[in-house]
Amino acid sequence: MSRPLYAIPGSAPAAGDAAAAVASTAAAAASGLAEPPRTVAEVLADSQVEAVLDELDRDLVGLAPVKQRIRDIAALLVVDRLRLAHGLQAQSPSLHMCFTGNPGTGKTTVALRMAQILHRLGYVRKGHLVAVTRDDLVGQYIGHTAPKTKEVLKKAMGGVLFIDEAYYLYRPENERDYGQEAIEILLQVMENQRDDLVVILAGYKDRMDTFFQSNPGMSSRIAHHLDFPDYALGELEAIAQRMLGAMNYRFGPGAREAFAEYLQRRIAQPHFANARSVRNALDRMRLRQASRLFADRERPLSRDDLSTIEVPDVRASRVFAAPTA
Numbered sequence: 001m002s003r004p005l006y007a008i009p010g011s012a013p014a015a016g017d018a019a020a021a022v023a024s025t026a027a028a029a030a031s032g033l034a035e036p037p038r039t040v041a042e043v044l045a046d047s048q049v050e051a052v053l054d055e056l057d058r059d060l061v062g063l064a065p066v067k068q069r070i071r072d073i074a075a076l077l078v079v080d081r082l083r084l085a086h087g088l089q090a091q092s093p094s095l096h097m098c099f100t101g102n103p104g105t106g107k108t109t110v111a112l113r114m115a116q117i118l119h120r121l122g123y124v125r126k127g128h129l130v131a132v133t134r135d136d137l138v139g140q141y142i143g144h145t146a147p148k149t150k151e152v153l154k155k156a157m158g159g160v161l162f163i164d165e166a167y168y169l170y171r172p173e174n175e176r177d178y179g180q181e182a183i184e185i186l187l188q189v190m191e192n193q194r195d196d197l198v199v200i201l202a203g204y205k206d207r208m209d210t211f212f213q214s215n216p217g218m219s220s221r222i223a224h225h226l227d228f229p230d231y232a233l234g235e236l237e238a239i240a241q242r243m244l245g246a247m248n249y250r251f252g253p254g255a256r257e258a259f260a261e262y263l264q265r266r267i268a269q270p271h272f273a274n275a276r277s278v279r280n281a282l283d284r285m286r287l288r289q290a291s292r293l294f295a296d297r298e299r300p301l302s303r304d305d306l307s308t309i310e311v312p313d314v315r316a317s318r319v320f321a322a323p324t325a
């Protein structure tokens with residue numbers, strides 16, 4: 001399907017080597033392959049990256065600045081591809097990123113799409129995402145951390161390594177913390193193998209800022225900082241509609257309004273986690289709908305019955321029992 005646009009590490013030619021690029025162009029012509037692309041449209045058609053960008057726009061509610069930044073990164077890679085075809089210097093840009101935001105704001109979801117885009121534009125070979133936390137990288141005993149971290153890096157090579165709550169790697173209160181060892185290995189690989197591995201650090205903004213202050217080496221290797229804001233009420237409602245639709249459910253008369261009221265109350269309560277809380281709420285409403293239908297033993301259930309969330313399925317939530325603040 002999509003041809004890699006950058007050289008695969010270990011195979012000739014290096015992405016930044018103009019002479020090699022020209023040689024490879026000649027080789028492509030000799031072997032009867034199509035001419036190198038000359039227009040943005042040709043690169044887009046060749047890589048099919050536009051489909052992923054459009055899906056990102058369509059599937060994800062809000063997140064305008066995040067979507068724009070991803071388009072910018074895609075544009076850079078496309079233009080680099082065209083530069084390469086002209087024998088211009090097109091060094092693999094550093095694409096390590098940091099996604100900050102509260103729980104449920106879409107960081108993991110966007111990281112998955114990012115991996116696909118990087119793959120389609122030939123930046124990474126495979127385009128998979130390996131999601132880890134401190135415990136996957138750092139060992140309990142002396143000598144355990146390096147092999148653990150290297151094993152994870154091996155798995156992630158050719159794709160994206162997503163480190164959730166990355167700041168837990170650094171524990172200044174613990175003098176001999178093994179996290180430091182993991183950080184050092186990561187730093188090396190982020191520098192030396194950046195054309196085949198993209199690292200995305202994710203977590204709360206304030207903690208990430210503190211982490212970067214204490215780890216300037218890490219900070220200087222991160223090229224893109226993307227902030228994921230909390231969703232507004234209207235966005236959460238739109239997310240709910242989208243999730244329901246994808247599961248072949250819909251709100252019955254009045255249920256959408258009841259859910260909007262639910263959200264208003266839920267946001268004000270502790271541990272509200274944006275789109276994740278919306279998904280969990282919908283799951284509980286489906287449970288209540290099922291129990292309601294289950295109780296009605298003899299009635300033939302229509303397609304409509306089976307796919308409609310009614311007002312009582314929403315209103316039975318505990319959230320309505322608590323007094324509003």
Ligand SMILES: Nc1ncnc2c1ncn2[C@@H]1O[C@H](COP(=O)(O)OP(=O)(O)OP(=O)(O)O)[C@@H](O)[C@H]1O
Binds near residue numbers: 061239
């Ligand atoms: N903008 C959005 N539009 C539609 N669905 C979304 C959006 N953002 C998140 N979701 C959905 O919400 C759920 C949680 O999103 P995700 O796991 O990406 O968040 P996160 O920021 O990684 O959260 P956490 O910090 O808790 O890991 C997923 O099911 C995802 O599909």
Ligand SMILES: [Mg+2]
Binds near residue numbers: 108109
């Ligand atoms: Mg996540």
